[in-house]
Amino acid sequence: MITDIILEVVLPIFVLIGIGILMQRAFQLDLYTLAKINFYYITPAAVFMSMYESEMSPKLLGTVTLFYVIYVTALYIIGRITAKRRKFSRGMRAAFTNSLILDNSGNYGLPINDLVFKGDPLAGSVQALIMSLQSLLTFTYGVISIQGAKTEGLYRHAIIGFLKMPVSYALILGLLLHALDVPLPVFVSQPLMYADQSLVAIALLTLGAQIIKYPLRLRRFDVYLSVALRLLAAPAIGILIVFTLGLEGIPAQALIIASGMPVGVNTSILAEEYQNEPDFAAQTVLLSTILNVITITGLISLAKLVA
Template sequence: MIAVLIEVLLPIAVVASAGFALRRAFPLDLMTLNRLMIYGLSPALIFVALVRADLSGPDAGRMLFFAVGVLGLMALTVWISALGLGLRGKDVTALLLTSMFMNSGNYGLPASRFAFGETGFTLGVFYFIMQSIMAQTLGVGVAAAGAAEGGRQAWQSICYRLIRMPQIYAVTGALALRSVGFQPATATGLIHSLFEGVALLSEAALPVMLLILGVQLGAGAPLVRPGMVAIATTIRLVISPILAFGLARLLGMEGVALGVGVMMAGMPTAVNTTILAIEFDTRPQLVVSTVVVSSFASLITLSVLLSLVR
């Protein structure tokens, strides 16, 4: 466990801590940083990773299906927990947001590279893509339902967010480039130069992701409803990877794919859930508190988890 903490999580903590310190020292514009990542660096990272990836094996498809399966298991877990605890309305919605959607990008992708190398990183990208799509579609639907904004308005919001997702166009572009036989190692000319430019942009993505994570945590938030935060954090960091392990074995995942999948399922609550919680007024302070607590607690839980699955 100590070895995992030093080899995998300490490098992540160093970069995130730099972002944390910068946010404490300067009034950084978090919205601008998020847009830089979402619309610039993240699409470049996905595009380059998919162009370079080996898609011949079954692991890529399994990882996509696995990501959806984990989300479904989390929804079921929250539903059962809500029944047992007598939760209603926005409390259930907040618990769904904090339990279903994990930080597979800013935190998960760097961790997958440090823990499992380039193969693990590529599989982590597939998980991240599916999670991003589900967060911007199903996540919007969940938040809108909690705010009693169903029907046409919710669907319009979902469709609007979906067509604005640059990750979808990055995936489409990468697959189109692969379909014409493009190989980065042997390509020459204009297309190769353009690809190298995008690749250079993608190399900035992981460190900037961690800086943004630190900046987000550095913004701070008062802890509210500690009992609910504890429940949400336990579901996200403990129950989720346990259920994910069972699902992964059921799907025949093993080796690096198994390790990456279970690790991603054990990531803390996605920071972007706070945006949905604020926009639809679904217990935003509770969601923010869970993001902060689960992020710091994950240093311990992920150390244990990775020592078991690596």
Template sequence: MAYLGMIFFQIVAPILVLLVLGAILQKKFRFNLKALSQLITYCFMPAAVFINLYETSVELSVLGEVALFIVLFMGSQMLLSHLLAKGLGLVKTEAAVFKNSVVLINSGNYGIPVAQMIFAMQPIGVAIQVILVIFQNMTTYTYGLYNLISSTKSGLSIIKDFFKMPIIHALIIGVAMNYWNIGIPQFIRIPIDHVADGFIAVALITLGAQLSQLEIKSMFNKTVFISCFTRLIIGPAIALAIIFLLGLDGVVAQSLLIASAFPTSRNSSSLALEYDVESAIAAQTVLFSTIVSCITVTVVIYLAEILFA
């Protein structure tokens, strides 16, 4: 129990503090959240991704294990959310939001900071989280958009938008420079390090500011609770079964299990709001799952370290 408390206060509580700080600052100063999001997307996150991949060597066998896990885990989440939506008798719009809330995970501005805190001395743990972010972005702008049936984007434009994302460029450049052992001049490396070091704080403060802006127009309903239970409890349980099935262990297993426990992505709410599909329910799910994850993620981190130490 003492160890569980240590995990909460050393890893999860600092994240919660920064989220609350972001919410307070947003209420007082009314930041331009779009500008902050763009700053993270086009500056802080690419720098953090680049540095992590540039300094980390990931064996092809490990990459294959991670890719296989992602396919099995994401596929299971899609199937489970579809069956639950049918079982709950949700109308098409509610079903779309429900499925997105289960499948789309906050791997970016929640997941990467958590991974950086836990695996500070084991960069491969963060590298795996970066790979998960890439897959989550692909899922968001394919599966997520498909669920909401967008009439303004074609499949080709979605692919073009995906390859325009700076995190993709950072991934490719970081891996290439790592592979060919290309050095970075100090006058370039130093500012990149400064930006990468600021990613955790800026990302979490921005997430707190974003969550404080979510409009909650009605009381939480059963769809929200079932979604959160599926995302935060059932998701990690399925991930654990897949990890055992694939025979994974060590940092790889720890990183994948912890990553499976992160809350619903804010993108699920953003997409619902943009396409006017049950945006209130989507916002409630993001907010509620983020709050509850402070407890569930702590427990999963504890289990990951116990099972795969």
């Protein structure tokens, strides 16, 4: 089973990331444009189609949302306690906590889900919902934690950032049209399907181009601590919550795998944007993505055995 997972899921993921790295080195790709294509077209289209074709019941949707709330809360508490014991500065506390709760559920998690479950609509819907909730968290808590609650204009920026997120609108519209059983005309559905089908390749090429920006340094203990909590403690918490909520089958497997994603690229983007521990954030993104080749292989195997 592990060999199959490596050959059919993990290796294709990292081959595409590797191609993105090579293309970035050779051509100096326009990362801003790539990110915009992903953020404003490819990912919203994939989320919309996942929700539109969703097999999630209202009960399951609520359960997945509850899972995410408990999961993020647990990681937040761990992050704050660890930061306090390590006597981090206020800025470092925010960066460290963000590295635990802001994972790469979008341009890494969605392709992983698609390859593991071979495009299963139910599994895709679960991951799309997790990614949408993660985007909401990024542009609310993620911004607030860095800027500080008393910064002038903070809440306005957070609200504006949230309102600019097309993923949220795609999620709601997809669920609404699914609930109303509204058929899509071909001139609408076909471009959305093309975007959905291109998600794996485009998202992972972009991720490879993004992470090569960050030089790998192996001297910061705090980076190792963050990565260990992100790749080991987070999935352990996810498994515990899945069993506590009584989830089984594909939803349980999808959530267990979703809990083992590496640190999100948005963590580094926010750190750079607000000049808050950008080196630490960049190192956690890069190292957790590299080491995830090991941990995600084990987690996929475990998910299929226990759920």
